Amino acid sequence: MASKRAYPSGAEKRKKKKSEEDKLSQSKGSLLKYFGRGGPVQPDVSASVGIPELSSPPTDREAPGQSAPPADSQAPGPSSTPANSSSPIDRQAPGQSAPPADSQASGPSSPPSDRQTPGASYPPADSRAPRPAFGQPIDPPERNLALRGSTNTLHQQHNGNFLKEVELLAKFDPVMKKHIDRVESGQFSHSSYLGNEIQNELIASISGKILDTVVAEIKRSKYYSVILDCTPDLSHQERMSVIIRIVRMDDDEAPEIKEHFLGFLVASQTTGLGLSSLILNGLEELNIPFDDCRGKSYDNGANMKGRNKGVQARLLEKNLRALFVPCGAHTLNLVVADAAKGSTDAVIYFGNIQKLYNLFSVAPQKWAILKDRVTLTLKSWSETRWESRINSIEAVRYQAPNIREALLEVRDKATDALTKVEAQALAEEVGSYRFHICTVVWYDILHQVNHISKLLQSATMQLDVAVDLLMKAKTSLTRFRDTGFSAAQASAKDICDEMNVEAVLKEKRLRSTRKHFAYEDPDEPIRDAMKRLEIMFFNVVVDTTTESLKERFESLVEMRSRFGVLRYFKELDGEALSNQCDELCSTLSTEDEKDIDGKELALEISNLPSLPSSDMTALQLLSHIHKKQLK
Incomplete structure (x- = not known):
């Protein structure tokens, strides 16, 4: 009679490992959805089962072979993605595919919301009380808090905000609690997805998605201005901050001035040539055309505002319509x-x-x-x-x-x-x-x-x-x-x-001034x-x-005089209006193309209906035109 094998065979080991990986992928999906969306995932099931949306955490989880519902059913958070796009950090295990929004996840460790897991009780949907305020997980990115702490061990005092939120989430999420129990018991022989690498990857994914959304909004606005400033950091590297200023024009919202911070660029050279090349390369990497830039602003340093070799002079050679305005606060x-x-x-x-x-x-x-x-x-x-x-x-x-x-x-x-x-x-x-x-x-x-x-x-x-x-x-x-x-x-x-x-x-004692020439009077x-x-x-x-x-501030006053026709047109007669519109057209034109037509602009201004106020700012005038649909 053959003796019973004391150790599992290779096939049994592979089968056990595959089972653990499948279960871990479920937990990973819940974790990434939570931190990628800025809060617990709350699928919209009110349309299918006739219950109101709840603030309590959902009970449906991803099972092997399934992934998160579409992004339009996710509750938005501070780092949420647009409703018609999918988050880059909602990962799927190999071979997984996204089910329809109304489908329910199934599996041994991810019961649907209308079933109960053995050992756990779920009250009816209409009897669930909202989670108290102190029980709501905070969002570290929204509050500018660092994710990582001085230790990577769970349930330690200084393990950082990321692990603290994981511990808090485990109190309400049975899947997360099971994952943490396995990590603490040492059952995993591979990564637990709670270390530094996954945190950095989450930050990079969220940052990339936010940057993509910002760039898309800049392109929709078409024209923009760029604001630059350089400062050394603690590592003694010169870094240049890049801010893009736009006017957002949506059909259903009033015009709004917005400034977007795109990030820091390491400036190895602080000359006009080095800084101008740096910003041009940075905009090119983001696929933001510099030809659409209509303004630029920075401090009054010689390398920035120099008329011959400064950044503003070199950028003006690339785009004649990128007009320079010095930083008002610095000036x-x-x-x-x-x-x-x-x-x-x-x-x-x-x-x-x-x-x-x-x-x-x-x-x-x-x-x-x-x-x-x-x-x-x-x-x-x-x-x-x-x-x-x-x-x-x-x-x-x-x-x-x-x-x-x-x-x-x-x-x-x-x-x-x-x-x-x-x-x-x-x-x-x-x-x-x-x-x-x-x-x-x-x-x-x-x-x-x-x-x-x-x-x-x-x-x-x-x-x-x-x-x-x-x-x-x-x-x-x-x-x-x-x-x-x-x-x-x-x-x-x-x-x-x-x-x-x-x-x-x-x-005070008076000092006498020495005469340098005999003909001078004291x-x-x-x-x-x-x-x-x-x-x-x-x-x-x-x-x-x-x-x-x-x-x-002479250059600032000169810039207002170029665009003054857009605000003070009511004070101009027909000939003066036409001349200033032609001058503005010349400012915003190159040999190949022009942004506006001076004659058409003068004609549109002449036919503009009466305004509610004679002293309106440029933004107020634009909002009035947008509201009355005079575009």
């Missing part, structure tokens, strides 16, 4: 920087502001003294964003007496002579009339500049609105020059009275300290700001 930042460099008193003032922050922030004990007396703490100013220095001035503007008391306390408690001297000098400076006049003047200027800077950074900002804001800022500065200094004196005097110090401007010195501060500080700062606004 406004340079305006304030120009004003600060023009006055010695301004440079000294910001140096004292930074000294205040350095004195208190060097030790926790000193910072505690400051916090006991103020509600707005001191801020360190930025070297690259001048308009943000309002944060460092605001605390001094409204809490100068408290800061001075904190300085005196630091002086009394300090043990080293250097700290005592520095605290005493800063206390005298903060208590001076000159310091508070400079504080009020700079706060008023930076407050207005910072407000305009925030508006210019809006994704929906329009060219005509931006120019109007800048013109209003220039007008406001002109009025400020007439009354600002006297108002600053009054505010500074109130601060000095609150600190019980004399509001007197200390005289300059008449300004002996009045207040008059000298007004001329050498206030007038210089305000005049430099006003003039810099005019010079640095």
